[in-house]
Structures are given as C-alpha cells and as structure tokens.
Amino acid sequence: xxxxxxxxxxxxxxxxxxxxxxxxxxxxxxxxxxxxxxxxxxxxxxxxxxxxxxxxxxxxxxxxxxxxxxxxxxxxxxxxxxxxxxxxxxxxxxxxxxxxxxxxxxxxxxxxxxxxxxxxxxxxxxxxxxxxxxxxxxxxxxxxxxxxxxxxxxxxxxxxxxxxxxxxxxxxxxxxxxxxxxxxxxxxxxxxxxxxxxxxxxxxxxxxxxxxxxxxxxxxxxxxxxxxxxxxxxxxxxxxxxxxxxxxxxxxxxxxxxxxxxxxxxxxxxxxxxxxxxxxxxxxxxxxxxxxxxxxxxxxxxxxxxxxxxxxxxxxxxxxxxxxxxxxxxxxxxxxxxxxxxxxxxxxxxxxxxxxxxxxxxxxxxxxxxxxxxxxxxxxxxxxxxxxxxxxxxxxxxxxxxxxxxxxxxxxxxxxxxxxxxxxxxxxxxxxxxxxxxxxxxxxxxxxxxxxxxxxxxxxxxxxxxxxxxxxxxxxxxxxxxxxxxxxxxxxxxxxxxxxxxxxxxxxxxxxxxxxxxxxxxxxxxxxxxxxxxxxxxxxxxxxxxxxxxxxxxxxxxxxxxxxxxxxxxxxxxxxxxxxxxxxxxxxxxxxxxxxxxxxxxxxxxxxxxxxxxxxxxxxxxxxxxxxxx
Amino acid sequence: xxxxxxxxxxxxxxxxxxxxxxxxxxxxxxxxxxxxxxxxxxxxxxxxxxxxxxxxxxxxxxxxxxxxxxxxxx
Numbered sequence: 048x049x050x051x052x053x054x055x056x057x058x059x060x061x062x063x064x065x066x067x068x069x070x071x072x073x074x075x076x077x078x079x080x081x082x083x084x085x086x087x088x089x090x091x092x093x094x095x096x097x098x099x100x101x102x103x104x105x106x107x108x109x110x111x112x113x114x115x116x117x118x119x120x121x122x123x124x125x126x127x128x129x130x131x132x133x134x135x136x137x138x139x140x141x142x143x144x145x146x147x148x149x150x151x152x153x154x155x156x157x158x159x160x161x162x163x164x165x166x167x168x169x170x171x172x173x174x175x176x177x178x179x180x181x182x183x184x185x186x187x188x189x190x191x192x193x194x195x196x197x198x199x200x201x202x203x204x205x206x207x208x209x210x211x212x213x214x215x216x217x218x219x220x221x222x223x224x225x226x227x228x229x230x231x232x233x234x235x236x237x238x239x240x241x242x243x244x245x246x247x248x249x250x251x252x253x254x255x256x257x258x259x260x261x262x263x264x265x266x267x268x269x270x271x272x273x274x275x276x277x278x279x280x281x282x283x284x285x286x287x288x289x290x291x292x293x294x295x296x297x298x299x300x301x302x303x304x305x306x307x308x309x310x311x312x313x314x315x316x317x318x319x320x321x322x323x324x325x326x327x328x329x330x331x332x333x334x335x336x337x338x339x340x341x342x343x344x345x346x347x348x349x350x351x352x353x354x355x356x357x358x359x360x361x362x363x364x365x366x367x368x369x370x371x372x373x374x375x376x377x378x379x380x381x382x383x384x385x386x387x388x389x390x391x392x393x394x395x396x397x398x399x400x401x402x403x404x405x406x407x408x409x410x411x412x413x414x415x416x417x418x419x420x421x422x423x424x425x426x427x428x429x430x431x432x433x434x435x436x437x438x439x440x441x442x443x444x445x446x447x448x449x450x451x452x453x454x455x456x457x458x459x460x461x462x463x464x465x466x467x468x469x470x471x472x473x474x475x476x477x478x479x480x481x482x483x484x485x486x487x488x489x490x491x492x493x494x495x496x497x498x499x500x501x502x503x504x505x506x507x508x509x510x511x512x513x514x515x516x517x518x519x520x521x522x523x524x525x526x527x528x529x530x531x532x533x534x535x536x537x538x539x540x541x542x543x544x545x546x547x548x549x550x551x552x553x554x555x556x557x558x559x560x561x562x563x564x565x566x567x568x569x570x571x572x573x574x575x576x577x578x579x580x581x582x583x584x585x586x587x588x589x590x591x592x593x594x595x596x597x598x599x600x601x602x603x604x605x606x607x608x609x610x611x612x613x614x615x616x617x618x619x620x621x622x623x624x625x626x627x628x629x630x631x632x633x634x635x636x637x638x639x640x641x642x643x644x645x646x647x648x649x650x651x652x653x654x655x656x657x658x659x660x661x662x663x664x665x666x667x668x669x670x671x672x673x674x675x676x677x
Numbered sequence: 678x679x680x681x682x683x684x685x686x687x688x689x690x691x692x693x694x695x696x697x698x699x700x701x702x703x704x705x706x707x708x709x710x711x712x713x714x715x716x717x718x719x720x721x722x723x724x725x726x727x728x729x730x731x732x733x734x735x736x737x738x739x740x741x742x743x744x745x746x747x748x749x750x751x
Contacts, residue, residue, distance in 0.1 A: 387721030487746060562708075580732060587735050640728035643721060 055353030060327040066348035071662025072337040076330040106138035113145035114293035115652040125421040134303035152285040168220040180265035189253040194225030370655030378403040380445035390655035411453025413634035418465035420454030466599025499586025504649030522566030581645040687744040694737025701730035
C-alpha cells in the first residue's frame with residue numbers, strides 16, 4: 048500500500064474527487080490534523096440536496112425490496128435536476144404501490160391461514176350450527192382451548208352440563224398444533240352465564256376474520272368456506288401486479304439507486320477533504336501500482352495545478368493502513384478461506400499461499416481415493432463451468448479442484464479406488480502404505496505432517512515477530528527448534544533414527560530450554576506443551592482417513608452380502624454416496640480447523656482494516672447514516 | 678483378563694473424551710449459532726471455538742489406539 052496526498056486549488060476539488068471515484072482505487076484516510084486546515088463543508092444547497100436524495104434512496108431501496116427486484120450493478124448516471132425530481136416522485140409512488148400490494152397479499156394469506164386452520168372444524172359443526180340457527184331457543188358458541196389446557200376439557204363439559212342441563216351439548220375437534228376447537232350449544236337464557244364462565248376460564252372464542260365477526264356463525268361459516276376457495280386467485284393477482292410493477296419500474300429504480308448512492312458517496316468523500324482558504328488536500332491509501340494511474344487521471348481532470356505526493360513509509364503507521372490480500376490467480380480462491388477470519392494486520396504475513404498448498408494436501412491425505420477424487424474433480428468442473436465468475440459456487444469449485452487432484456495422488460499412493468475395489472479385482476498394491484492395515488504408519492505420517500505444519504507456523508511466527516519484537520521472535524524460533532529436537536529424541540528412542548542421536552538431542556533440548564524461558568518466560572513452557580498438543584492434533588488426519596477407507600470397504604462388501612447382486616450393488620452405491628458426502632465434508636472442516644487453530648495460532652495476527660476504496664458502487668457509496676430498508 | 682482391561686481402557690479413553698467433546702461442542706455450537714445469526718462475519722472465529730474441544734477426543738483416540746496396538750489390534 049502507498050499513502051498519497053493530493054493538494055490543489057479549492058475550485059478543482061470536485062473534478063479531482065470525480066477522477067478519484069472513477070478510478071475506484073483510493074481509500075480515503077481520516078482528515079489530516081494540521082493547524083490552518085479544516086474539514087470541508089458541503090454548503091446549504093448540497094446539504095438540502097443530500098437530505099432529498101437520502102429520502103429518495105430510502106424510497107427506492109424499500110420499493111426494490113418490496114418488489115423483490117434482484118440487485119444488479121448499474122452504471123451510475125450523473126443526476127440532472129429533472130431526473131432527480133422524476134426519480135423522487137417515481138420512487139415515492141412505487142414504494143407506496145408496492146407496500147399496498149404487499150400488505151394486501153399479507154392480509155389475504157393471514158385470512159387464508161386462519162380459515163384453513165378451522166376449516167375441518169367448521170365443516171364438521173356446520174350442520175349443528177344450521178340446526179341451532181333454525182331454533183329460537185338455542186344459541187351456539189365456538190371456542191378454542193389451548194393445547195396446554197386440553198386435559199381440562201372433559202371437566203369443563205361435565206361442569207357445564209351439570210349447571211346448564213340436558214339441552215347443553217358440546218362437540219370437540221382437534222386442531223393442528225394440539226389446540227382443541229369446541230362448539231357449545233345451549234339455551235339462549237344461559238348464554239350470558241356461559242360468556243362469564245368462559246371469560247373466567249380465559250377460553251377465547253374461535254377467532255374469525257374481521258369481515259365475519261359481526262355475522263352469526265350460521266351465515267359466517269358458509270361465507271368463510273367459499274372465501275377459502277377465492278383467496279388463492281386474489282393472492283395470485285397480487286403477485287402478478289407486484290411482478291408487473293417490478294418489471295415496469297425495477298430498472299429505473301435500480302438506475303436511480305445507483306446514481307443517488309454515487310452522489311451521496313461523493314458528498315461523503317467531499318467531507319473527508321480538508322481545506323484552507325484557497326486550497327484543498329485529500330489523503331488516502333491505494334496499492335502502490337495504482338499511484339501512476341491516479342496521477343494520470345487527476346492531471347487529466349484537474350490540470351497540472353494539482354500535486355500528488357507519496358507520503359514516505361516512515362511517516363505513517365502500519366496500524367492505519369488498510370489490508371488487501373493479493374495473490375497469484377491459482378491461490379486466489381483460497382483467500383475466501385482467510386476471509387472467514389478477520390484480516391491480518393498490515394505488514395504481517397498473508398497465509399493464503401500456505402493454505403493453498405496445505406489445505407488440498409491435507410484434504411487429499413484424508414480422502415485419498417482415486418475414485419472419489421475423480422468424482423470430486425468432475426463435480427468441480429461442472430460447477431465451475433456453470434457458476435458465475437466470483438460467485439461462492441465458483442470459488443468452491445476452484446478450491447475443490449486442487450483438493451480432487453491431491454485426493455487422486457494420495458489414492459494412488461494408498462492403492463485405493465472406491466475403497467479396495469482395485470485391490471480385489473486388479474490386484475493393485477499401494478505405492479506408499481495400506482491405510483486399512485498399517486494403522487501406526489498412517490498415524491506416523493499424519494503426525495509427521497503436523498510437525499512440518501506446526502514448525503512452519505512457528506518459523507512464520509518468528510519472522511513476523513522479528514520485525515518488531517526480537518525477543519518474541521527468538522522464543523518462536525526456539526519453540527520450533529525444541530519441537531524438532533523432541534521429535535528427533537523420540538524417533539531415536541524408538542530406533543527410527545540411529546539411537547546415538549538420542550543423547551545429543553536431549554543435551555540440545557536442555558541447552559535450548561533456558562533460552563526459551565528467557566525469551567518467553569514460564570508461559571513459554573506452557574506454550575511448548577500446547578504446541579506438542581497441536582502436533583498430536585494432526586492425528587485426526589489419520590482418524591478421518593481410516594474411517595473413510597473402512598466405510599468404503601464396508602460399502603464394497605455389500606455386493607453379494609445383501610440378497611441379490613443388484614440389490615447389493617444398489618446398497619453399495621448408496622453407501623459410497625454417503626461416504627463420499629461425509630468424505631468431502633469431514634476433511635474440509637478438519638483441514639480448515641487444523642489451519643485456523645494449529646497453524647494460524649503460531650503467527651497469524653488478526654485485526655487488519657479492510658481495503659474499501661472510494662469508487663462507483665463500492666461500500667463507501669452506501670451512506671453511513673442510512674438505515675436498512677425494513 | 679489383561680486383554681479385557683486393555684480393551685475397556687481403550688473404550689473408556691475414546692468414549693469419555695468423545696462425550697466430553699460432544700458436551701463442550703454442544704454448548705459452544707449453540708452459542709456460536711446464535712452469534713452467527715447476529716454477526717455472520719464471525720464465522721471463522723466460531724469455527725475455531727467449536728473446533729477447540731476436538732483436541733480432547735483426538736488425544737483420547739491416540740491413547741485408545743496405542744492401547745489397542747498393545748494387544749495386537751493393528
């Protein structure tokens with residue numbers, strides 16, 4: 048990153064800001080705090096315009112949200128006063144119309160849900176209600192007893208029957224969710240007493256839609272049942288109207304939104320410039336390679352009176368500089384895995400290249416099967432071909448590609464093709480090790496990978512710390528050396544390495560121990576223990592891998608073991624499918640974890656500020672005071 | 678008899694650590710899901726927090742494996 052300062056005559060500031068916005072590379076820095084230099088003010092006319100445009104933006108966003116118009120990048124246009132007035136009216140009208148349609152749709156859906164909930168009950172009690180309606184002496188009440196009070200229904204019935212006599216009848220109907228709908232029929236003279244009883248017991252009436260509340264049940268029920276059939280058509284009509292409105296005005300609203308966001312971003316940027324009586328100054332960050340293009344653009348827009356100077360590295364602190372990850376194309380998809388964490392501090396190590404190498408390596412080491420690797424590669428190719436560039440699916444496919452390649456390579460080394468198929472049918476032998484049998488060797492390979500990965504992390508930690516904290520760098524370096532010495536001593540003790548190496552390794556450990564304590568204190572010792580635990584954590588590579596191969600072998604054994612060959616084959620295929628799904632998900636999560644916890648823990652320094660340049664349609668284009676649409 | 682005790686020891690090593698990990702992850706996972714609903718940008722941190730207790734079961738696995746290898750299981 049480079050920090051630049053742009054200085055020029057005050058009347059050229061708008062042209063310069065336009066050029067900067069068009070380039071879209073400069074992240075504006077906080078206002079420089081210098082005597083005689085103050086923040087620029089927008090002026091009353093622009094402040095008024097900003098308020099109007101903020102309202103317009105609110106209307107446009109809400110209208111687009113209500114109309115479910117998909118977001119799309121639109122080249123922002125310069126706003127003419129006529130456009131602005133037209134857009135403001137259009138956005139207000141569209142928002143109102145869209146809201147009305149949405150509210151109507153919601154009301155219809157609520158009405159349908161309410162009637163549908165009681166439909167069965169209403170159908171069941173309709174004959175009884177009609178009979179009561181024809182009688183002058185009887186009245187009916189429909190009530191709902193909540194699920195929690197279901198047990199009390201029988202008691203309530205007995206009590207009411209005892210109190211109201213033989214003319215009282217009650218029919219119950221269970222509702223979805225456990226509530227019970229009840230129709231109570233009783234003589235008219237007891238109606239008030241029943242109301243009081245129900246109010247005491249807090250038993251509500253069946254909630255009818257507003258339009259039917261004033262009608263007697265005998266009239267309301269048939270109307271509601273007919274309404275249930277009519278509502279879907281009305282909902283569809285609302286949907287059609289919303290879609291038509293979106294089609295007719297969505298494009299214009301998006302255009303208005305883009306133009307207004309741009310104007311507001313430029314206004315915010317204007318306030319980030321500082322000025323004196325005659326001059327202005329802007330400071331900001333941009334990638335070093337973009338300084339030349341910025342100079343060219345600004346000169347073209349504002350002439351030679353504007354000066355751009357690069358501020359020396361010693362004059363700005365790394366903690367203020369924004370961070371942008373910049374990697375070769377092959378490694379770029381793996382930046383998404385880093386993006387799940389806060390960005391690293393400016394000037395520290397970008398771990399993307401290491402992740403790009405070790406993540407697929409670990410994945411392949413765990414899945415390690417030529418057949419599964421081929422399937423994964425085919426899926427990755429299909430998704431990559433169909434997904435849009437920059438989409439999550441495309442990135443996932445680009446990460447899956449190297450993972451599939453490593454899976455095939457390790458599949459060859461393990462001699463695995465959908466488990467043991469190649470071994471059983473073609474007599475293929477593993478080139479490196481048989482994971483099914485050589486459990487200890489697989490474990491040793493996994494922990495060996497852990498040693499390499501963790502030591503690499505410690506070395507990177509030493510390099511990162513070395514720039515500003517030599518003592519910590521020494522501690523990290525000593526930890527790396529001690530891990531290697533402990534491994535060497537263990538290997539010598541188990542005679543994997545010559546036994547004569549054991550004593551020198553232990554002596555060196557005793558020598559390095561005080562250095563570690565000097566560099567990192569007593570905590571250094573605890574950290575060393577944690578580091579050894581981190582190394583052992585890589586045993587999961589072996590555990591997941593062995594589980595995967597055993598499942599694949601079990602799948603193969605199903606052919607011939609379950610009924611006919613065809614049924615067995617089907618079961619085997621299903622089992623392989625499940626194993627493949629687990630085999631892709633498990634290793635991906637575990638490899639990610641090993642990176643985030645074991646590897647990054649040794650050197651990664653989170654807390655970097657993201658690089659958000661001032662441009663068209665960038666983050667800064669969204670006004671900070673703007674609320675999200677409801 | 679020895680083989681039985683070694684097998685029980687191995688089962689306890691993996692079983693108890695698996696239970697402990699599962700319990701810890703259930704608590705952290707529930708809290709993590711709540712955090713993600715509010716702040717999806719903390720996905721990486723949540724993954725780390727959920728993943729931390731796994732070390733217990735991995736260490737249990739290594740102990741169990743070393744015990745099983747002792748009775749000639751591998």
